[in-house]
Amino acid sequence: MSTLDALWTELADIKDELAQRDWFPGTSGNLSIKVSDQPLTFLVTASGKDKRRRTTEDFLLVDSEGNAVDPTHLRASAETGLHSKVYQLTDAGCCLHVHTVDNNVISELYAGEGQVTFKGQELIKAFNIWEEEGSITVPIIENYADLKILAESFGKAIGPDTRAVLIRNHGITVWGKSGFEAKRHLEAIEFLFSYHIKMKSLMQFHGGQPSLI
Ligand SMILES: CSCCC(=O)C(=O)COP(=O)(O)O
C-alpha cells in the first residue's frame, strides 16, 4: 500500500468513527491529513458530502492554496483554508472539524470572553498537559460568511499552545501531530464541553450547587 493510500485509509477510518458518534449532522464537518511538507499537500474531504458514507470520492489531494493537485470533478471542502492555516502555523499532521450541539452551545456561552478555559479535569491530560493545575484554553472567533476572512481570523487565533479553535455557533477545529492525536484531542474537548454544560445546568436549577436531584 502506498503512503497516500495508507493516509487515505487512516482518514477514512477516523471519519467512520466520528460518524458513529453522529458528529456530522446535515453534511457538516471536514477532515484532513497531511501528505507532504514541502510543498504542503494534504488530503481533505470533498465538499457537501454526507460524511457518514464511505466512498472512493471522499477525499482529494490539495496544495496549500486548497487547489486540487490532480484533475478531478471533486470540490475541496469550503473550509479547506482553515486546514491550510493549521498546517502552515503548527506541526499538525491531521485536522478535524465537527459541528456538535455542545460545541455550539459553549461557543455562544463564552463568545463574549473570546475564549473558554477548562481546569481541574483529568481529561486535560489528553492534550499532553500533565501539571497539577493544568488548564486548556480554546479561543472563540466569530463565524464570518466570507471564508477568506474566516480563515484569516482563524489563523490569528492560533498561538503556540493552541490545540483547537471554536467558531461561534458553527463548530470546532482541532488538530494533532497524527490522526490518533487529533482524534484524542477532539474526543477530550467534546467531553469537557459536555461535562461543563451538564454541570452548569445542574447548578442553575439547584441554587448554585451541583445536584442530581
Ligand atoms: C451544512 S454545513 C455548512 C458548511 C460547513 O460548515 C461544513 O463544515 C461543511 O462544509 P464542507 O464544504 O466541508 O462540506
Ligand SMILES: [Zn+2]
Ligand atoms: Zn463547518
